[in-house]
Amino acid sequence: MNFADQLVKEIERKDSRVCVGLDPVFEKLPKQYSGADDPAEAAFDFNRKVIDAVKDYCVIVKPSLPFHLALGEGGWVCFGKTIRYAKSKGLLTIADAKANDLGNTAAAYANAFYSDVGADAITANVFMGSDSLKPFFDYCAKDKGIFVLVKTSNPSSSEFQDLKAENGKHFYEVFAKAVANWGERFVGSEGFSSVGAVVGATFPEQAKKIRRELKNCFFLVPGYGAQGGDANGVKNCFNEEGLGAIVSASRSVLYASGGKDFAQAAGSAAKKMQDEINAVLGL
Amino acid sequence: MNFADQLVKEIERKDSRVCVGLDPVFEKLPKQYSGADDPAEAAFDFNRKVIDAVKDYCVIVKPSLPFHLALGEGGWVCFGKTIRYAKSKGLLTIADAKANDLGNTAAAYANAFYSDVGADAITANVFMGSDSLKPFFDYCAKDKGIFVLVKTSNPSSSEFQDLKAENGKHFYEVFAKAVANWGERFVGSEGFSSVGAVVGATFPEQAKKIRRELKNCFFLVPGYGAQGGDANGVKNCFNEEGLGAIVSASRSVLYASGGKDFAQAAGSAAKKMQDEINAVLGL
Secondary structure, eight states: OOOHHHHHHHHHHTTTOOEEEOOGGGGGGGGHHHHHHHHHHHHHHHHHHHHHHTTTSSEEEEEBBHHHHTOHHHHHHHHHHHHHHHTTTEEEEEEEEEEEEOOHHHHHHHHHIIIOOSEEEEEOOOTTTTGGGGHHHHHHTTTTTEEEEEOOSGGGGHHTTOOOOHHHHTTTHHHHHHHHHHHHHGGGGTSSSSEEEOTTTTTTHHHHHHHHTTTOOEEEEEEETSBBBBHHHHHHSSSSTSSSSEEEEEEEHHHHSSSTTHHHHHHHHHOOOOOOOHHHHTT | OOOOHHHHHHHHHHHEEEEEEEOOOOOGGOOOGGOOOOOOHHHHHHHHHHHHHHHHTTTTEBBBOOOOHOOOOHHHHHHHHHHHHHHHHEEEEEEEEEEOOHHHHHEEEEEIIIISOOOEEEOOOOOOGGGGTTTHHHHHHOOOOEEEEEESSSSSGHHTTOBBBTSOOOOHHHHHHHHHHHHHGGBBBSSSSSEEEOOTTOOOOHHHHHHHHTHHHHHHEEEEEETTTTTHHHHHHHHTTTEEEEEESSSSTTTSSSSTTHHHHHHHHHHHHHHHHHHHHHH
């Protein structure tokens, strides 16, 4: 099934627009993991317990490649196990790698993330243009998805993404337009494309503009919670039916308590986020 | 020692401006590796033999993260072992990850690549702006380096990088200027900064423009060989003293023979490239 169709189906089934980012940092894990022999093993146990706790309140999880590689030699194995565990619990998955490389190298990324690890979607940088994304699009023709960076949630995203091009359009609008064009071929029966866009929760005005122009595009909206994005800020990312976006939080869910009850606290934080977003959408 | 100083010292000692990209693809390895139980183990053996063969003709090697992750579960370990083996043979190393993420996530990348794996430099995407690169700059204040994408070697790099901004400058010139500014703080005693730029061998005119404006910036120049860049094409990346750039080839060196004599052939290809580049620079 088309990835965007799978996503809409899960959003409607669970009445949730929440994505949980899995960014395990060994030093930040609850005390019970301190002194663990293998940071990657500890992180997998942590991820697994978080997944169990949040799985009813979110539709998708997004393990971060850099945070997993920083766990040491076992980091890449932990990344794969986490994706597979989440899928076994009925969740969709995004490999958050912000990948971007030459055609044949991008193909290596696509095979690694979609085939070997089995992720449903990947995040990718737009910078190198269409040939650097083609291997991902080839998988979108099957059942996979991609979220392409358009307007990121970090403060210095304005340095380049907000510059104006000669035609008077902001660069993020140029990227958005390209994403829309690339995605046309992959629009599913629910009206959304498997080629989505990353649009930060921290820039509601820009989100509004992009939402208006990209009717068929699913937004992955990071920056909710610890980065300062709130439910009102993300409202602009949705269409009038309350569809078209998934909102992601990491730290505010993973480290909601920091203690023994971290999983329970993560579940409560995810549920609270689900409710806040639905409320602001009038759902 | 400042990374750019280390690089100049090695270039002068070996009279080489060559970087060898390590892009192992299991299916493309010489026949002797077919049927190997573990693609990552096979790739490490291949990398090791290539490193032994090219080490006198190049100053630096650049293992590609995506190609290593595509080797399967052992890919990340193979990546680390390859970096450490190259260093043990007196080579400098670049982790080719084209990394780009939020500040705290970029810090995870920086720790993984510089501290855990021990790479001397990393490639990074410019798209998210300065706060996404700051954790790398922090390491440049010590002895590490970074090469930031400015004008990439792939055909579709023109789609966004060649657009003009409102001020009439091409976007790649805007990135180049930013890289120059970021690098000012990290100029070593040889006059070059540890913050370098990735400038494709396939776009000599753009390279000329960037070289003129970025006196202190080291270029990492991919695209030589299989991608169509030649020695004349890379001439524009160097200054009048024949410094300021390292030129990278991957496929044309790694798979120079494809047979039993792959290592010898890789060594010959690297030496040929060293000689061609020196010749065109009149050295």
